[in-house]
Amino acid sequence: xSQIPLFDNPRLTVTEFTRRVRRLLEGDQxxxxxxxxxxxxxxxxxxxxxxxxxLKDPGASLRxxxxxxxxxxxxxxxxxxxxSVEAHGKISVYEPTGQYQLIVDILRPAGEGALYAEFMRLKxxxxxxxxxxxxxxxxxxxxxxxxxxxxxxxGAALRDMLNVLRRRLPLAEVVLVASPVQGAEAPPALVLAxxxxxxxxxxxxxxxxxxxxxxxxxxxxNDERVVxxxxxxxxxxxxxVGHETDFTLVxxxxxxxxxxxxxxxxxxxxxxxxxxxxxxxxxxxRLDDVLQRKIENQRSELDSLITVLRFYSPRRxxxxxxxxxxxxxxxxxxxxxxxxxxxxxxxxxxxxRLKSLSPLSVLSRGYAVVxxxxxxxxxxxxxxxxxxxELHVRLARGxxxxxxxxxxxxxx
Amino acid sequence: xxxxxxxxxxxxxxxxxxxxxxxVAALEGESRALDESIKLxxxxxxxxxxxxxxxxxAELKVQQLSGDTLxxxxxxx
Numbered sequence: 159x160s161q162i163p164l165f166d167n168p169r170l171t172v173t174e175f176t177r178r179v180r181r182l183l184e185g186d187q188x189x190x191x192x193x194x195x196x197x198x199x200x201x202x203x204x205x206x207x208x209x210x211x212x213l214k215d216p217g218a219s220l221r222x223x224x225x226x227x228x229x230x231x232x233x234x235x236x237x238x239x240x241x242s243v244e245a246h247g248k249i250s251v252y253e254p255t256g257q258y259q260l261i262v263d264i265l266r267p268a269g270e271g272a273l274y275a276e277f278m279r280l281k282x283x284x285x286x287x288x289x290x291x292x293x294x295x296x297x298x299x300x301x302x303x304x305x306x307x308x309x310x311x312x313g314a315a316l317r318d319m320l321n322v323l324r325r326r327l328p329l330a331e332v333v334l335v336a337s338p339v340q341g342a343e344a345p346p347a348l349v350l351a352x353x354x355x356x357x358x359x360x361x362x363x364x365x366x367x368x369x370x371x372x373x374x375x376x377x378x379x380n381d382e383r384v385v386x387x388x389x390x391x392x393x394x395x396x397x398x399v400g401h402e403t404d405f406t407l408v409x410x411x412x413x414x415x416x417x418x419x420x421x422x423x424x425x426x427x428x429x430x431x432x433x434x435x436x437x438x439x440x441x442x443x444r445l446d447d448v449l450q451r452k453i454e455n456q457r458s459e460l461d462s463l464i465t466v467l468r469f470y471s472p473r474r475x476x477x478x479x480x481x482x483x484x485x486x487x488x489x490x491x492x493x494x495x496x497x498x499x500x501x502x503x504x505x506x507x508x509x510x511r512l513k514s515l516s517p518l519s520v521l522s523r524g525y526a527v528v529x530x531x532x533x534x535x536x537x538x539x540x541x542x543x544x545x546x547x548e549l550h551v552r553l554a555r556g557x558x559x560x561x562x563x564x565x566x567x568x569x570x
Numbered sequence: 571x572x573x574x575x576x577x578x579x580x581x582x583x584x585x586x587x588x589x590x591x592x593x594v595a596a597l598e599g600e601s602r603a604l605d606e607s608i609k610l611x612x613x614x615x616x617x618x619x620x621x622x623x624x625x626x627x628a629e630l631k632v633q634q635l636s637g638d639t640l641x642x643x644x645x646x647x
Binding site for chain 2: 301303311320323328329330332334336354355358431438444445448453456
């Protein structure tokens, strides 16, 4: 062991020394981009927004700082002493205190790295199987009548989805199959819920969702069983898991990925009740228009027919016919009248002749009419009256009953 | 209630609207007797009124399937 010279002049100031240490440490590439696992202690949130804490494990401690800009990204994390974390950052030396420290830019709960690795492994596996292929995607109906929902019965996701559906398509029917959406029991329950909807209810579309949470909270939606059930469903499935930035394997397997449960309900109702009302109104107007037009067409057709009818109207002919008829009546009446007066003249002559032919007028000149008293026959021949027969003799005034004394035949 | 109006009551919105569409198309397309057109028009009017009423009155029906039984779901308003 060599003797340390006591009276040498100091070769470095503290600052120079510290700078040298700093250069040495910060020059180590392995320490410039490193993940460190440990437990948080001495956690402080400064008013400036920077986070100060110590990472430690049973063997050592590491002073750490997270600047305000990076700290914004871990606002949701329950950072507190005792939390196991994985921190990403680089080594640095704080010269005023001579402290080396980890400048943290990414902080995540411990185990998340393993989860991410598992996520990537499973994603690659299922992708290779073709489960995420665009050709497998089923068509999402624009106007579903029956909508299946798989989510927690008590979560905000269900309330959000029902609100959207109520507002956009209250004509729809919803069938909920409730399932836990996180924890060990979630994956088999989600699979069963999907299968029951798919096989019993057969809705037009299924909404599969849950609200936001940590990657562990959403992990059921990366479970291989659930991903396979989604890919295997005959009913189209819209997934809405977590927030905008969360991607789960279910999102890759579903037929449509929505950023949130609310968005899933919106994507399921491409046609809303307002669209339906608009289309209905348009149809009503078309219906009225078409009948109006038809009636107008019919009316104008009728009008032109009436014009044609008037043109060919038989009225004039009718008038002629009627005149002709009057004429005929008049002429026939006249003819009848002439006929009657002619007949009257004939009748008068005949009456006169009849009178002159009356046997009574002969009697008045002294002739008598002799008839048989028995048979009343006019006696013109003596053979008609035998001797002793009785005869009746009619005179101009009065008559006689006589008896034939003798009958003489006609002299030849 | 006549049998035909009862049948109308049971039509779904989609079915009623589809029939309305086909009636409008039929009226616009073919030429047919006026009284037949008026009958179609009246049927169309009835369907349109029915559709409007359904839209007006529609209320999201939410059921829950637990086990093998469907029940009305009243978990959240």
